[in-house]
Amino acid sequence: MKWISDLIDIIFPRSCMVCGKALAGGEKDICIACMVELPRTEPYTPCNKIEKLFYGTVEIERATSYIYHSKESPYNNLVYNIKYRNRPETAVRIAKAAALELAERTFFDGIDTIVPLPLSRKKKNLRGYNQCDYIAQGISAATGIAIDSTSVIRHIANDTQTHKQREARWKNVENIFSVTTPEKLKGKHILLVDDVLTTGATLSSCANAILKAVPDAKISIFTLSCATKTI
Numbered sequence: 580m581k582w583i584s585d586l587i588d589i590i591f592p593r594s595c596m597v598c599g600k601a602l603a604g605g606e607k608d609i610c611i612a613c614m615v616e617l618p619r620t621e622p623y624t625p626c627n628k629i630e631k632l633f634y635g636t637v638e639i640e641r642a643t644s645y646i647y648h649s650k651e652s653p654y655n656n657l658v659y660n661i662k663y664r665n666r667p668e669t670a671v672r673i674a675k676a677a678a679l680e681l682a683e684r685t686f687f688d689g690i691d692t693i694v695p696l697p698l699s700r701k702k703k704n705l706r707g708y709n710q711c712d713y714i715a716q717g718i719s720a721a722t723g724i725a726i727d728s729t730s731v732i733r734h735i736a737n738d739t740q741t742h743k744q745r746e747a748r749w750k751n752v753e754n755i756f757s758v759t760t761p762e763k764l765k766g767k768h769i770l771l772v773d774d775v776l777t778t779g780a781t782l783s784s785c786a787n788a789i790l791k792a793v794p795d796a797k798i799s800i801f802t803l804s805c806a807t808k809t810i
Contacts, residue, residue: 588629593771595613597610597653597776598612598613598653613654618647619647619649620644623643638790639786640798640799641798644658644776644801644802645673645802646803647805648807658804662774665707670714671713671716674715674722674803677718686800686801690768692769693770694769695711695728697728697756698734701736711774714774714803718770731757731759734755734756735755752784756788764789765795768797770800772802773800777806
């Protein structure tokens with residue numbers, strides 16, 4: 580009932596993840612004003628800047644990110660809350676909004692399945708969830724595309740990429756993924772999803788592992804955000 584939700588908001592006031600102001604009734608995660616100013620990437624077009632990050636590293640069909648972020652931007656709080664502060668439901672809502680916008684530009688045409696970038700079992704147990712699973716749920720809710728979160732695993736628990744330089748990032752993710760059921764991915768166009776795109780090293784490693792195991796598969800990439808320094 581509405582009076583219960585109103586009472587909860589009084590006792591535990593909800594605030595915008597971006598500006599910190601109190602959220603009005605009906606607002607989720609971020610206020611309308613911050614949503615309007617969301618630093619969206621350019622509308623999807625083939626051969627965009629994000630796709631070009633993968634040139635020479637892995638063969639992909641298309642790639643895009645929803646928003647730009649940087650450590651200096653208050654919008655970085657969105658990614659941080661999703662990843663480290665137990666707010667995976669935010670990932671569902673933001674990813675669904677992104678997917679509804681991208682669907683208008685035919686980004687999802689021909690895609691058969693969504694594969695969330697897997698976490699190692701150790702890291703997933705420590706965090707309690709894989710934020711990429713929730714990003715996949717948001718996209719699936721908007722598009723109806725099925726999710727496959729079991730065919731690809733991260734069999735090596737590599738060190739975090741956060742403080743590594745570019746060359747170290749690529750070395751850190753070599754051969755850390757494997758495909759457990761290649762027959763499920765045979766001939767499919769796969770959308771690989773992640774939360775943040777920086778150098779593209781982890782996504783390239785995962786995509787190459789899939790293509791090695793399933794040569795007739797196709798790969799496209801979506802990330803919730805893209806670091807501005809990347810492009």
